[in-house]
Amino acid sequence: MKLTDSLIEKAETFGAHNYHPLPLVLRRGDGAKVADVEGKEYIDFLSCYSALNFGHQHPRIVQALLNQLQKLAVCSRAFYAEEFGYFSEELAKFVGLEMVLAMNSGAEACETAIKIARKWGYEKKGVDADQANIICVENNFHGRTVTIVSFSTDPAYRDGFGPFTPGFKIVPFDNADAIENAIDKNTVGVFVEPIQAEAGILLPKSGYLKDLRRICDKYEVLLMVDEIQTGLGRTGADFCFQHENIQPDLLILGKSLGGGLLPISAVVGRTSVMEVIKPGQHGSTFGGNPLACSVARASLKVLKDEDLSKRSLELGNEVLKKLMKISSPLIKEIRGKGLLIGIELEPSAGGARKYCEILAQQGVLCKETHDHVIRIAPPLNIEPSLLDQGINSVISVLSKGL
Numbered sequence: 482m483k484l485t486d487s488l489i490e491k492a493e494t495f496g497a498h499n500y501h502p503l504p505l506v507l508r509r510g511d512g513a514k515v516a517d518v519e520g521k522e523y524i525d526f527l528s529c530y531s532a533l534n535f536g537h538q539h540p541r542i543v544q545a546l547l548n549q550l551q552k553l554a555v556c557s558r559a560f561y562a563e564e565f566g567y568f569s570e571e572l573a574k575f576v577g578l579e580m581v582l583a584m585n586s587g588a589e590a591c592e593t594a595i596k597i598a599r600k601w602g603y604e605k606k607g608v609d610a611d612q613a614n615i616i617c618v619e620n621n622f623h624g625r626t627v628t629i630v631s632f633s634t635d636p637a638y639r640d641g642f643g644p645f646t647p648g649f650k651i652v653p654f655d656n657a658d659a660i661e662n663a664i665d666k667n668t669v670g671v672f673v674e675p676i677q678a679e680a681g682i683l684l685p686k687s688g689y690l691k692d693l694r695r696i697c698d699k700y701e702v703l704l705m706v707d708e709i710q711t712g713l714g715r716t717g718a719d720f721c722f723q724h725e726n727i728q729p730d731l732l733i734l735g736k737s738l739g740g741g742l743l744p745i746s747a748v749v750g751r752t753s754v755m756e757v758i759k760p761g762q763h764g765s766t767f768g769g770n771p772l773a774c775s776v777a778r779a780s781l782k783v784l785k786d787e788d789l790s791k792r793s794l795e796l797g798n799e800v801l802k803k804l805m806k807i808s809s810p811l812i813k814e815i816r817g818k819g820l821l822i823g824i825e826l827e828p829s830a831g832g833a834r835k836y837c838e839i840l841a842q843q844g845v846l847c848k849e850t851h852d853h854v855i856r857i858a859p860p861l862n863i864e865p866s867l868l869d870q871g872i873n874s875v876i877s878v879l880s881k882g883l
């Protein structure tokens with residue numbers, strides 16, 4: 482039996498089946514390349530759902546981790562850690578807001594933003610006790626906790642997990658009027674992704690975030706923007722909200738903030754909002770640990786020093802141009818911003834997964850999202866020649882069909 486098969490068998494026997502991976506087992510990663518246990522090499526076009534904006538094992542980020550590892554890894558927030566102050570200041574300034582609350586996973590940061598918005602509503606806006614509501618958008622993805630799936634519209638995420646957390650209203654995607662109409666005196670937040678990545682790389686019309694900013698200001702509601710996947714250069718700007726020259730009230734980050742090495746997430750906001758959380762009211766044992774802070778600091782430096790947001794914009798535009806030239810009855814639409822690109826297949830193509838399996842055999846790792854969309858999201862620092870090679874495989878597979 483091949484090592485691959487025996488490892489897959491172990492994973493399927495002893496690991497719960499909460500994912501449906503492509504049938505390969507990875508051992509190593511380096512930049513935009515990964516290798517499996519048989520020694521076969523692949524180009525990584527998924528980037529761990531954008532946790533790998535800086536690629537695998539970025540040398541400067543690995544070095545930051547190793548340096549910190551030799552000093553202090555974890556100490557809890559019972560004490561101030563040296564790295565924590567630096568990290569908080571650097572991230573707040575990088576975003577253009579004032580205060581940071583560090584957590585671990587993306588879902589935790591979203592939960593944190595919800596708690597902050599509710600508390601802000603009661604203490605600053607004067608909403609009646611336990612009456613706060615937050616407006617969310619159809620097909621959203623913000624993570625997997627019970628509260629977060631409470632406002633999901635995807636049956637796979639929800640079914641069997643009730644009872645759900647109240648206090649959320651769901652309106653159609655890309656419809657600022659629907660959001661405005663849903664706002665009432667108890668609304669404390671409007672919670673959106675600037676691009677709905679998990680839903681299939683769905684881009685709202687330009688001006689959407691600007692409209693939401695105006696509406697939130699008009700009704701004194703917090704604009705909560707989840708950039709866990711779109712942030713840190715992915716869409717061709719440091720943050721996707723910058724394409725519209727607005728500033729959110731609460732920005733939620735995760736994934737790439739951990740430099741592709743470990744989890745760290747954060748909520749960033751103005752002091753006047755963040756100050757509603759007082760000692761003892763929220764926390765996390767590992768949240769903001771020195772190891773994670775050092776990695777996040779190095780990641781922000783790499784993003785800036787390597788000018789990766791601009792690179793993402795330029796490479797993304799080139800990829801889009803190339804993909805648009807494919808003439809194939811399989812393709813319904815190609816869309817994206819920066820290096821976050823979706824190829825939506827016609828239903829007649831029979832689902833994106835088969836194409837991802839063929840691409841994997843050819844050495845390109847993509848993953849289907851929502852049945853009919855192939856996501857193209859390589860590390861932002863991928864070598865142009867490697868990017869070309871991967872895109873050519875995608876073009877050839879889609880031109881030929883199955």
Ligand SMILES: *Cc1c(COP(=O)(O)O)cnc(C)c1O
Pocket residue numbers: 530585586587588589591622623624625674678679707708709710711735736
């Ligand atoms: C991945 C993701 C999350 C959840 O992050 P986890 O670290 O998996 O909990 C939330 N929102 C968006 C937009 C994401 O892409």
